[in-house]
Amino acid sequence: MTSTQRTSFPRQGVRETAIAVKTRFQSASDVLSDCLEEIARCEDKIHAFNLVLDNQARQRASEIDDLIARGIDPGPLAGVPVALKDNICTREIATTCSSKMLERWIPPYNATVVAKLQDAGAVIVGKTNMDEFAMGSSTENSAFGPTRNPCNLDYVPGGSSGGSAASVAAGFVCCALGSDTGGSIRQPASLCGVVGVKPTYGRVSRYGLIAFASSLDQIGPLCVNVGDAALICEVIGGYDPRDSTSIDEPFSGLLDSCDKGVDGIRVGVVTELLAPASPDVQAAFTKCTDKLAAIGAKVDEISIPELSYGLAAYYLIAPAEASSNLARYDGVRYGLRVAGQDVESMMRATRSAGFGPEVKRRIMLGTYALSSGYYDAYYGQAQRVRTLITKAFGRAYESFDVLLSPTSPTVAFGFGAKQDPLDMYNSDIATIASNLAGHPAMSVPFGLGANNLPVGVQVMAPTLGEAVMFQVGAQIEGLAQ
Amino acid sequence: MTDQASRGKISREEVVHIASLARLGLDDGELDAFTRELGAILDHASTVAEIDLRDVSPMSHPIALSNVLRDDVLDECLELEDLQSNAPDFFEGKFRVPKILDEP
Amino acid sequence: MSSDSLEGWDLVIGLEVHCELDTNTKLFCGCPNSFGDSPNTNVCPVCLGLPGSLPVLNSRAVDLAMRIGAALHCDIRPSRFHRKNYFYPDMPKAFQISQYDAPINCDGWLELTTGKRVGIERAHIEEDTGKTTHLGESGRIQGASSSLVDYNRAGVPLVETVSAPDMNSAQEAKDYVSELRAILVACGASDGKMEEGSLRVDANVSVRRSGSKELGTRCEIKNVNSLKSLGKAIEFEAARQIAVLQQGGTIRQETRHFNEDTGETSSMRSKEDSHDYRYFPEPDLVVISPDEAWIGGIRSGLPPMPAERRALLGSKCGAGSPGTPSSNQVSTVVAHGLDALVLGALDDGADPRIALSRCANEAVARVDAALHLAPTSFSRLVTMESVGDITATQSKLVLGEMLDEVDQKLEELGGSTGGFGGYFEVDPEAIANSKGFEKLDNTTLARTLDDIVESNPGEWERFLAGDEKVAQFFVGQMMKSTRGQADGKAVISLMNARRDKKG
CATH class of the missing domain: 3.90.1300.10 (Amidase signature (AS) domain)
Incomplete structure (x- = not known):
C-alpha cells in the first residue's frame, strides 16, 4: 500500500x-x-x-x-x-x-x-x-x-x-x-x-x-x-x-x-460555530447530535453572534502577550546567541535567526497591537470583546448545560495547503472562544469525514464545568462506536 | 479609535519601526511580506476595532482572583553550573554581553 | 553656583525615590534579597526569567508598601501590575513588572522639618533589575569592550515614591529625601542605605521665570547616589537650564546623567523609540485588593513617625527650634532610629545634652551596632559622664569599645544584622575600669594645678589679668599630667576657684 x-x-x-x-x-x-x-x-x-x-x-x-x-x-x-x-x-x-x-x-x-x-x-x-x-x-x-x-x-x-x-x-x-x-x-x-x-x-x-x-x-x-x-x-x-x-x-x-448518561441534559448547538464547517464535518456532527437527542439529551440550536468577533480578538490578544513573553529570548542568559558588534545587534541577530516566520509574524503583530497609539484600538478593544464573549456564554449557559460544535471546520488538510496566515488562523474558529472565556472544552472523535479522516465534536462547558463536559463527552464517545 | 486603526493598514515604515521595537532584523523580502500580511490581519482585526464597546470593561484575566500572595520565606536557588551550562557566554560568574551602547 | 544667579528664576523639583524593601526574599520568588553576595547565586527560574517560570507576589513586600503609603498619608487602593516592555541585558524577562495605572498608594503628602508639605503623587511596587558592570579601562559604559551581568538584584522589591513638583530649592530636595528616608526606616521598609543603593533618587528639574505659573520643560537627572550629589546635581542643572534659556535656547525634555567626579549633568544616549514601553496588564498576576481590615491593621500597626518622635525627643531634651544645633542632633538621632537610646538615658536622669551628643555623634557614626546596644547600657555610660565619673573624651572611647563589643556579638550570631532585632547589654564601668579611667578627686586635681602654676608663673599672671585664652594652656597641661583623665570643665572651675580665693 x-x-x-x-x-x-x-x-x-x-x-x-x-x-x-x-x-x-x-x-x-x-x-x-x-x-x-x-x-x-x-x-x-x-x-x-x-x-x-x-x-x-x-x-x-x-x-x-x-x-x-x-x-x-x-x-x-x-x-x-x-x-x-x-x-x-x-x-x-x-x-x-x-x-x-x-x-x-x-x-x-x-x-x-x-x-x-x-x-x-x-x-x-x-x-x-x-x-x-x-x-x-x-x-x-x-x-x-x-x-x-x-x-x-x-x-x-x-x-x-x-x-x-x-x-x-x-x-x-x-x-x-x-x-x-x-x-x-x-x-x-x-x-x-x-x-x-x-x-x-x-x-x-x-x-x-x-x-x-x-x-x-x-x-x-x-x-x-x-x-x-x-x-x-x-x-x-x-x-x-x-x-x-x-x-x-x-x-x-x-x-x-x-x-452518568445525558438524560435531560440540555445541549446547545452553536450556529456561528457550525456554519463555517465543511459539509462532511457538518454531516458527521449532525449525526452525533441526532444520536444524543435519541438517548435523551435535549438538543437545541443557539445563536451567539458575539462569537463572530472571537477570531479577531484572539489574534490581537495572543500575539500581544506572545510579543512580551518571547522578548526574553535575547541571547543573554540561555538559548541561541548570534554574535553582534554590540548588545543590541547581538539581540537582533539572535532573534532574527532563532525565530521562524510565523513566530516573527505574531511578535510583529503583537508589538504593533501594544504600541503607543494603537493599544486602545487593538489590545484594549480585544479585551472588551473578551468580556462580551464571556457574558454571551454566560447567557447561553442559563439555557444549556453544554454547548456543542465541530472542533475543526474541516478534517485534516494537506501539507502546504494553507499558505495564507488568515486561512490558517480560521482553523481555530470554533476553539478560541473557550480560551477567551477561560472555559473548559474537549474534542471527542465522532465518525469520519472527507478522505476517511476523523471528525471531532467539541463539547464546551462553563467555568469549572468539567464534570458535565466529561458526562456528555463520554456519551458521544459511546455513540461513535 | 484612532484613524490608523480604522484604516486597518500598516505602512512599510511602520513595519520597520515595529521590527526595531521587537528587536527583529528583517530583510527586504520579509519586510514586504509582513507589510502585506500584517495589513490583511489588521484589516480583519479592524472588525473588532469598529464595535462600540465603551460600556464594556476590558477583561485581562479569565478568572477573577485577588490577593494571591506567598509568605516571605526562602526557597531554593539555582546552582551556578545550571546557569553556566546554558549561558552563551559566562565569565567570572556573570553573563557576558557585547558592549552596550545605550542606557536603558 | 550661588543661589544669587537664580535671581528672576524659580526652580521646580519633583523627586522619584526608589527604595529597596527590607524583605527576606525577592518580590516574586523565594530567592534571598541580600546585598553583596557572590554574583548570580541568589537566582532561580523566576528571577532569571527562565522559560515557563511564573511570578508569585511576596506578601511582606505588599505589607511594607502599604505601610509606606500609610506613613505618607496616601490612599491605599486596589492595585494591579503591568508589564513594562523594553530590551536591556539587566532585565531578565525583557519586561519589568511594575504598577502602572493602578498603583497601591496615591495622593499623599510628606511634611518637611520646615513645616512645608510636599505632595506625594504615588508610591507603587515594582521589581528591581540586575546589575551591569563594564569591562574595559574606564569601567564605564562608554568605551567598554563588553559588559557583565549579575542578576542577584533582579526581582528585589522596590517601592517608587513619586513626589509632586513641589520643591523649589536644592536644600528642599535634600530635606525631602532625608525625611523620606527617615520615614522609610521608621516603617521598617528599608535600611535607608544610599551608599548600598537601597535608596536611589531621580530628580526632575525645571526652571521658570519668577512669578510664572507655567511649568518649564523638565529634565530627569539619574545616578544621584548621595544627598550631597543631589544638591550639586540640581544646582548644576538649574544653572544650565537658565543659561540655555537666557541665550534664547529651549530645553529639550530628556534624561541626564549626573557625573559625581565633574559635578555636571550630561545628556544620556538613549534610543528614540525606547519610551514605547507597550504596557499591558501582567496576565500572570492577579489584583491586590486589600479590604478595610487589612488596611486598618497596617495603619494602626504603624510605629510613630519621625516628626512625632522628633517632637517628643526635642521636648524631653529641651532642644531649640528647627535649625539650632540641638534640634539638628534630635533629627539625626531620629533619622537613624536611635531615639530609644537617648530616651532611656533621660529616664535614668542623665544630662540630656550629653545623651544627645553621644548619640548623634558617636552612636550614629556606627548605627548598625548602636541599633543593637541596650538602652540601659547607653544610659549607664551617659550617667557616668553626666556625674563626672569620666570625662567626655573618656566617654567617647568607652562608647567606641561598647559598640565594638556589640559588633563582635553580632558577628557571633552569623554576621547578619538583618534578622536580629534584639539588644546587647555591655557594661561601660567594666570598660572604663579596664582602661584605668577613674574619677580624679578634686584634691588631687588641685594639687596638680598647684604644681603647674608653680612651673608657669608668667601664664598664671596672664590668667589673673583676665586673659581667657591662656586658660586653654592650663587645661592642656592638666590633661597631659593626668593622661587625659582630667575633665576640661572641672579644670576651669578649679582655676576660677584658685583665682577667686587668691583675689
Whole structure:
C-alpha cells in the first residue's frame, strides 16, 4: 500500500495499562518496550517526537516495577507511558518549543505537571513536536520538520500539539500532554481522531509551561478515550502555589461523571460555530447530535453572534502577550546567541535567526497591537470583546448545560495547503472562544469525514464545568462506536 | 479609535519601526511580506476595532482572583553550573554581553 | 553656583525615590534579597526569567508598601501590575513588572522639618533589575569592550515614591529625601542605605521665570547616589537650564546623567523609540485588593513617625527650634532610629545634652551596632559622664569599645544584622575600669594645678589679668599630667576657684 494508509493504531488506554502493571499482568518495562518498538518502527514516518527518552524511560519503568515488586503502589498512572509537548519543562531534559532558539536549552527545573505525572507513577517517554512556540495549527511551523498524521501520512496532524496528538494516535504512548491557547489540544486531537481536553483556565498549573499567551494558555491531556482524559485531568490538575492564576478548587470525580448518561441534559448547538464547517464535518456532527437527542439529551440550536468577533480578538490578544513573553529570548542568559558588534545587534541577530516566520509574524503583530497609539484600538478593544464573549456564554449557559460544535471546520488538510496566515488562523474558529472565556472544552472523535479522516465534536462547558463536559463527552464517545 | 486603526493598514515604515521595537532584523523580502500580511490581519482585526464597546470593561484575566500572595520565606536557588551550562557566554560568574551602547 | 544667579528664576523639583524593601526574599520568588553576595547565586527560574517560570507576589513586600503609603498619608487602593516592555541585558524577562495605572498608594503628602508639605503623587511596587558592570579601562559604559551581568538584584522589591513638583530649592530636595528616608526606616521598609543603593533618587528639574505659573520643560537627572550629589546635581542643572534659556535656547525634555567626579549633568544616549514601553496588564498576576481590615491593621500597626518622635525627643531634651544645633542632633538621632537610646538615658536622669551628643555623634557614626546596644547600657555610660565619673573624651572611647563589643556579638550570631532585632547589654564601668579611667578627686586635681602654676608663673599672671585664652594652656597641661583623665570643665572651675580665693 501507499503511504496514505493508516500507519499504526492507538494502543491500550491509560487505565487499562495501569491496571495491567499494578496487577503484574504486564511489567512497566514490557509496556515501555512495546512503546519503544512501535516508535522505532514508525517514528521516522510520523516524526511525533523531538526527543525519545530511551534510557531514562527504561530506568523509570524498572523503578516502577521495583516498587510493585515491593508491594508499593506507584500511583494511578503506574507504568503508563506518557509523552510531553516540547514546551513543558523537564529537568535536565532538553525542552525546545520546536525552535532553534531553545534547541540546546536544558531546563534546570520540572514543570508542576511533570512532577505530578511522575508522582502518579507515569513513565515519560519523550518530548513531542509542535508548531514553534505553539504558534500554528498544523505543526508545519516546527523548526525541526513537520509531524505527519498517523491516520494518513499525507495530511497534517493539526497543531500546535500535533506531535502529542500523533504520538497517541500512532500508539506510541497511552497519553500525551499538550497545551491549548486557541485550540492547540482540541484541533489536533480532532484531526488525529483522539480525545483532547482543555480544562478551565487555572485548573492545571502553568508553572513550567513555556508561555505563548499567558492569559489563554492551559495544559491538558490527549488520550485514546474520554475516561482516560478524565483521570489524567485529575492527576495533573489542582492548586499550585507557584502559579498565581491557579484555582484552589478540588478537581475530582471526573471519572464518575463519565458514567452518568445525558438524560435531560440540555445541549446547545452553536450556529456561528457550525456554519463555517465543511459539509462532511457538518454531516458527521449532525449525526452525533441526532444520536444524543435519541438517548435523551435535549438538543437545541443557539445563536451567539458575539462569537463572530472571537477570531479577531484572539489574534490581537495572543500575539500581544506572545510579543512580551518571547522578548526574553535575547541571547543573554540561555538559548541561541548570534554574535553582534554590540548588545543590541547581538539581540537582533539572535532573534532574527532563532525565530521562524510565523513566530516573527505574531511578535510583529503583537508589538504593533501594544504600541503607543494603537493599544486602545487593538489590545484594549480585544479585551472588551473578551468580556462580551464571556457574558454571551454566560447567557447561553442559563439555557444549556453544554454547548456543542465541530472542533475543526474541516478534517485534516494537506501539507502546504494553507499558505495564507488568515486561512490558517480560521482553523481555530470554533476553539478560541473557550480560551477567551477561560472555559473548559474537549474534542471527542465522532465518525469520519472527507478522505476517511476523523471528525471531532467539541463539547464546551462553563467555568469549572468539567464534570458535565466529561458526562456528555463520554456519551458521544459511546455513540461513535 | 484612532484613524490608523480604522484604516486597518500598516505602512512599510511602520513595519520597520515595529521590527526595531521587537528587536527583529528583517530583510527586504520579509519586510514586504509582513507589510502585506500584517495589513490583511489588521484589516480583519479592524472588525473588532469598529464595535462600540465603551460600556464594556476590558477583561485581562479569565478568572477573577485577588490577593494571591506567598509568605516571605526562602526557597531554593539555582546552582551556578545550571546557569553556566546554558549561558552563551559566562565569565567570572556573570553573563557576558557585547558592549552596550545605550542606557536603558 | 550661588543661589544669587537664580535671581528672576524659580526652580521646580519633583523627586522619584526608589527604595529597596527590607524583605527576606525577592518580590516574586523565594530567592534571598541580600546585598553583596557572590554574583548570580541568589537566582532561580523566576528571577532569571527562565522559560515557563511564573511570578508569585511576596506578601511582606505588599505589607511594607502599604505601610509606606500609610506613613505618607496616601490612599491605599486596589492595585494591579503591568508589564513594562523594553530590551536591556539587566532585565531578565525583557519586561519589568511594575504598577502602572493602578498603583497601591496615591495622593499623599510628606511634611518637611520646615513645616512645608510636599505632595506625594504615588508610591507603587515594582521589581528591581540586575546589575551591569563594564569591562574595559574606564569601567564605564562608554568605551567598554563588553559588559557583565549579575542578576542577584533582579526581582528585589522596590517601592517608587513619586513626589509632586513641589520643591523649589536644592536644600528642599535634600530635606525631602532625608525625611523620606527617615520615614522609610521608621516603617521598617528599608535600611535607608544610599551608599548600598537601597535608596536611589531621580530628580526632575525645571526652571521658570519668577512669578510664572507655567511649568518649564523638565529634565530627569539619574545616578544621584548621595544627598550631597543631589544638591550639586540640581544646582548644576538649574544653572544650565537658565543659561540655555537666557541665550534664547529651549530645553529639550530628556534624561541626564549626573557625573559625581565633574559635578555636571550630561545628556544620556538613549534610543528614540525606547519610551514605547507597550504596557499591558501582567496576565500572570492577579489584583491586590486589600479590604478595610487589612488596611486598618497596617495603619494602626504603624510605629510613630519621625516628626512625632522628633517632637517628643526635642521636648524631653529641651532642644531649640528647627535649625539650632540641638534640634539638628534630635533629627539625626531620629533619622537613624536611635531615639530609644537617648530616651532611656533621660529616664535614668542623665544630662540630656550629653545623651544627645553621644548619640548623634558617636552612636550614629556606627548605627548598625548602636541599633543593637541596650538602652540601659547607653544610659549607664551617659550617667557616668553626666556625674563626672569620666570625662567626655573618656566617654567617647568607652562608647567606641561598647559598640565594638556589640559588633563582635553580632558577628557571633552569623554576621547578619538583618534578622536580629534584639539588644546587647555591655557594661561601660567594666570598660572604663579596664582602661584605668577613674574619677580624679578634686584634691588631687588641685594639687596638680598647684604644681603647674608653680612651673608657669608668667601664664598664671596672664590668667589673673583676665586673659581667657591662656586658660586653654592650663587645661592642656592638666590633661597631659593626668593622661587625659582630667575633665576640661572641672579644670576651669578649679582655676576660677584658685583665682577667686587668691583675689
